[in-house]
Amino acid sequence: xxQVKQSPQSLIVQKGGISIINCAYExxxxxxxxxxxxxxxxxxxxxxxxxxxxxxxxxxxxxISFNKSAKQFSLHIMxxxxxxxxTYFCAASKGSARQLTFGSGTQLTVLP
Amino acid sequence: DAGVIQSPRHEVTEMGQEVTLRCKPISGHNSxxxxxxxxxxxxxxxxxxxxxxxxxxxxxxxxxxxxKMPNASFSTLKIQPSEPRDSAVYFCASSGxxxxxxxxxxxxxxxLTVL
Numbered sequence: 001x002x003q004v005k006q007s008p009q010s011l012i013v014q015k016g017g018i019s020i021i022n023c024a025y026e027x028x029x030x031x032x033x034x035x036x037x038x039x040x041x042x043x044x045x046x047x048x049x050x051x052x053x054x055x056x057x058x059x060x061x062x063x064i065s066f067n068k069s070a071k072q073f074s075l076h077i078m079x080x081x082x083x084x085x086x087t088y089f090c091a092a093s094k095g096s097a098r099q100l101t102f103g104s105g106t107q108l109t110v111l112p
Numbered sequence: 113d114a115g116v117i118q119s120p121r122h123e124v125t126e127m128g129q130e131v132t133l134r135c136k137p138i139s140g141h142n143s144x145x146x147x148x149x150x151x152x153x154x155x156x157x158x159x160x161x162x163x164x165x166x167x168x169x170x171x172x173x174x175x176x177x178x179x180k181m182p183n184a185s186f187s188t189l190k191i192q193p194s195e196p197r198d199s200a201v202y203f204c205a206s207s208g209x210x211x212x213x214x215x216x217x218x219x220x221x222x223x224l225t226v227l
Contacts, residue, residue, distance in 0.1 A: 034215065043116070
C-alpha cells in the first residue's frame with residue numbers, strides 16, 4: 001500500500017504558537033520522508049526531510065519527529081509566523097526512486 | 113539558475129478540445145515528473161521519466177492522457193479529448209543525480225479549466 005495519510009486538513013494557529021501536522025504511512029519500504037511547503041499560485045517546495053535512522057531533525061523553527069515503530073512522522077513549527085501560512089504536504093519515497101507519494105495536505109493559517 | 117518552466121500558466125478550453133502542457137526541466141536534471149493537483153485528490157503522480165524514458169505511467173488516468181519527453185530539456189503532457197473532470201493544476205517537477213533523493217523541484221504549474 002502506497003498511501004500516506006495526513007491530518008489535520010486545516011489548522012489555525014496564533015502568531016507565536018506551535019503548529020503540528022501529522023502523517024502516517026503503511027509501506028515499511030519507505031525510507032525518505034520530506035515535507036513540502038506550497039504557497040498559493042506556486043509549486044510545492046522542499047522544506048525539510050528525514051530518514052528513518054534518526055528520530056528527529058531540526059532546521060530553524062521546523063522540526064520533524066519520526067516514530068518508526070508507529071509508522072508516523074510529524075512536522076512541528078515553533079513560534080509560528082503569519083508568513084508560514086501555506087499548505088504543507090508530507091511525502092514518502094523508497095530506495096533510489098524519486099517518485100514521491102504525497103499526503104493530502106494541511107492548510108495552515110497563522111493569525112497575526 | 114532558472115527553475116522548472118511550465119507553459120501555459122493558465123488554459124481555458126472547451127470539452128473535446130486537445131490540450132498540450134509544456135515543461136522545461138532544470139538543466140542537468142535527469143528525472144522529470146508530471147503531477148496533477150485537485151482539491152479532491154491532492155497531488156497525484158501521473159508519469160515519471162528518467163533519462164527521457166518513461167519509467168512509471170501507472171498514474172495516467174486513461175488513454176486520453178499522453179506524455180512525451182523527446183529530449184532532456186523538454187516534455188509535454190497532452191489531453192485529447194479534454195473533459196471537465198480534467199480541470200486541475202498540472203505540475204511538472206525535475207530532479208537530478210546531484211540532488212538528494214526525494215527532492216523535487218516544481219514549476220509553478222499550469223491551471224487547466226475545461227468547460
